[in-house]
Amino acid sequence: MTTTQVRTATLNDSTRIIALLQANSLPTSDLAECRPEFVVIEDGDELIGTGGVQVFGDAALVRSVAIAKGRQNGGLGSSLLDALERHASALGIRELVLLTQTAEQFFTRHGYTRVERASVPRLIQATAEFRSLCPASAVCMSKRLT
Ligand SMILES: CC(C)(COP(=O)(O)OP(=O)(O)OC[C@H]1O[C@@H](n2cnc3c(N)ncnc32)[C@H](O)[C@@H]1OP(=O)(O)O)[C@@H](O)C(=O)NCCC(=O)NCCS
Numbered sequence: 001m002t003t004t005q006v007r008t009a010t011l012n013d014s015t016r017i018i019a020l021l022q023a024n025s026l027p028t029s030d031l032a033e034c035r036p037e038f039v040v041i042e043d044g045d046e047l048i049g050t051g052g053v054q055v056f057g058d059a060a061l062v063r064s065v066a067i068a069k070g071r072q073n074g075g076l077g078s079s080l081l082d083a084l085e086r087h088a089s090a091l092g093i094r095e096l097v098l099l100t101q102t103a104e105q106f107f108t109r110h111g112y113t114r115v116e117r118a119s120v121p122r123l124i125q126a127t128a129e130f131r132s133l134c135p136a137s138a139v140c141m142s143k144r145l146t
Helices: 011-023 078-091 102-109 128-133
Strands: 004-008 038-041 046-056 059-067 095-100 141-146
Touching: 004 078, 011 038, 011 046, 011 059, 038 078, 046 078, 059 078, 059 128, 078 102, 095 102, 102 141
Parallel strands: 059 095
Antiparallel strands: 004 038, 038 046, 046 059, 095 141
């Protein structure tokens, strides 16, 4: 029987979130400063998924979306992204933006479309993820929440 649970993160999850992101080669150096809002997936005591939104008014940068290796391709990422979008909606966010090098197809299936970096809100363009942490080759995508 599965004991998988999706919930919003607490400060106590920080160390395990960072470990999961590092295991998936995603940036963590700016997290302490940016303090995104995270949701996580747990299986029993194990933290197996995470995703965050860095909020700028009614827009947000989706970042740090990762499922533990060995647990990918089973629908967990989709559940996590749905929960993250519901969380963002509840915060009043209307536009989600992200950069990805590896998961364009995954986000396309979830309604995100490619956009020019220059078209997204300026505060998002000014984040460390946009300026330096994600290479210029990363694809920029956005989605409007209804
Ligand atoms: C991107 C990522 C979060 C997706 O998580 P995931 O758990 O693998 O996602 P899902 O299982 O919901 O969907 C992935 C694929 O599995 C397949 N799938 C979905 N549900 C499934 C199920 N119940 N059974 C079998 N396969 C399934 C789908 O075909 C889907 O294909 P797609 O990638 O073309 O959309 C994960 O691959 C990951 O952590 N990657 C490394 C970190 C990363 O690149 N993060 C993105 C940073 S922006």
